[in-house]
Amino acid sequence: MKKNILITGGAGFIGSHVVRLFVNKYPNYRIINLDALTYAGNLENLRDIDSKVNYTFIKGDITDLAFVSNLFKNYKFDGVLHLAAESHVDRSISDPLAFIMTNIVGTVNLLNAAKECWANDMDDKKFYHISTDEVYGSLGKTGKFTEATSYDPRSPYSASKASSDHLVRAYFHTYKLPVVLSNCSNNYGANQFPEKLIPLVINNIKNSKPLPIYGKGDNIRDWLFVKDHALAIDSIYHDGKIGETYNIGGDNEWTNLDLVKKLCDIMDQKLNRETGSSQQLITFVKDRAGHDQRYAIDATKIKKELGWQPSIQFEEGFEQTIDWYLRNSDWMNNILSGDYEKFYEQQYTNR
Numbered sequence: 042m043k044k045n046i047l048i049t050g051g052a053g054f055i056g057s058h059v060v061r062l063f064v065n066k067y068p069n070y071r072i073i074n075l076d077a078l079t080y081a082g083n084l085e086n087l088r089d090i091d092s093k094v095n096y097t098f099i100k101g102d103i104t105d106l107a108f109v110s111n112l113f114k115n116y117k118f119d120g121v122l123h124l125a126a127e128s129h130v131d132r133s134i135s136d137p138l139a140f141i142m143t144n145i146v147g148t149v150n151l152l153n154a155a156k157e158c159w160a161n162d163m164d165d166k167k168f169y170h171i172s173t174d175e176v177y178g179s180l181g182k183t184g185k186f187t188e189a190t191s192y193d194p195r196s197p198y199s200a201s202k203a204s205s206d207h208l209v210r211a212y213f214h215t216y217k218l219p220v221v222l223s224n225c226s227n228n229y230g231a232n233q234f235p236e237k238l239i240p241l242v243i244n245n246i247k248n249s250k251p252l253p254i255y256g257k258g259d260n261i262r263d264w265l266f267v268k269d270h271a272l273a274i275d276s277i278y279h280d281g282k283i284g285e286t287y288n289i290g291g292d293n294e295w296t297n298l299d300l301v302k303k304l305c306d307i308m309d310q311k312l313n314r315e316t317g318s319s320q321q322l323i324t325f326v327k328d329r330a331g332h333d334q335r336y337a338i339d340a341t342k343i344k345k346e347l348g349w350q351p352s353i354q355f356e357e358g359f360e361q362t363i364d365w366y367l368r369n370s371d372w373m374n375n376i377l378s379g380d381y382e383k384f385y386e387q388q389y390t391n392r
């Protein structure tokens with residue numbers, strides 16, 4: 042019998058790569074993609090698998106408990122991969138409540154529905170909560186986050202994700218719900234909403250618009266290709282030990298400024314512009330409030346226990362990513378709607 046697997050947030054950036062991977066790789070699963078289609082959700086991201094027989098899309102909001110419980114009653118899910126979230130730090134600073142609702146209340150709704158649905162039989166069930174390295178706070182010049190690092194979230198986004206991580210672990214300890222978690226570093230790749238650094242900068246270079254960089258641009262992030270995150274999620278969902286957490290990262294640290302300069306250089310070549318011309322668009326803007334200085338992940342556990350490691354070199358993944366955004370200008374133009382333009386203006390102008 043086919044297993045029913047619920048993937049939440051599958052119309053978003055990372056979720057769309059996970060849904061595609063699971064639909065294509067596991068014909069014996071029926072993949073149900075539950076997504077509210079907020080500004081960040083886009084069914085265009087999944088057009089190629091839309092008509093597959095083992096794939097169903099359901100529009101719905103995880104903050105709606107009655108809806109979520111009914112869904113579990115109807116589909117009797119065997120597994121859950123939970124990616125739905127409000128995910129943009131800047132938006133969490135201007136509207137924290139939306140993050141509390143989706144990231145905390147929405148997660149608890151899913152946990153409760155799974156607990157009820159699996160009350161008589163937890164065998165072979167799994168609730169996989171996908172989270173971020175931002176829950177660990179900010180690092181100095183050295184050191185890396187391990188699974189044992191204490192939580193120290195600094196933004197409403199990371200605090201809401203930290204809270205949801207704790208609740209997922211609490212359901213494991215208190216109710217024996219079969220959970221597994223992962224915390225990953227920054228992802229890059231196709232389908233990312235252009236409020237995030239890499240697609241935003243690619244689009245602005247293309248349109249010769251200023252490239253806004255927070256503060257001095259010296260904040261450091263570790264970058265992982267989104268398809269490698271999806272492969273890690275596949276491996277953790279199938280082989281991760283119940284109750285455990287796995288850190289996922291790319292061993293690939295960049296300051297924001299160096300990353301943007303690299304993008305500028307590659308884009309100059311691709312657009313046949315004079316070398317250095319895009320770098321002239323770099324504009325430093327007032328720093329993000331509470332901006333974490335550095336994130337870095339120690340991914341030893343997943344590498345040793347599950348044999349996962351990044352499969353794509355940064356240079357190659359970065360090039361593929363830039364080419365994808367340049368090829369898919371319709372995707373970008375459709376997203377750059379009135380609402381997003383308003384958000385953009387508020388965020389980066391009049392500072």
Ligand code: NAD
Nearest residue numbers: 050052053054055077078079081082102103125126227228
């Ligand atoms: P995203 O913002 O691109 O996508 C989120 C998706 O969730 C969207 O499709 C949106 O419509 C949906 N959604 C939002 N609220 C919902 C609700 N109330 N009910 C149902 N669906 C809702 O996010 P992403 O970057 O793909 O991140 C996915 C997950 O991975 C998040 O949990 C995030 O915390 C985590 N994560 C992201 C990164 C990263 O670099 N992007 C890194 C580590 C972990």
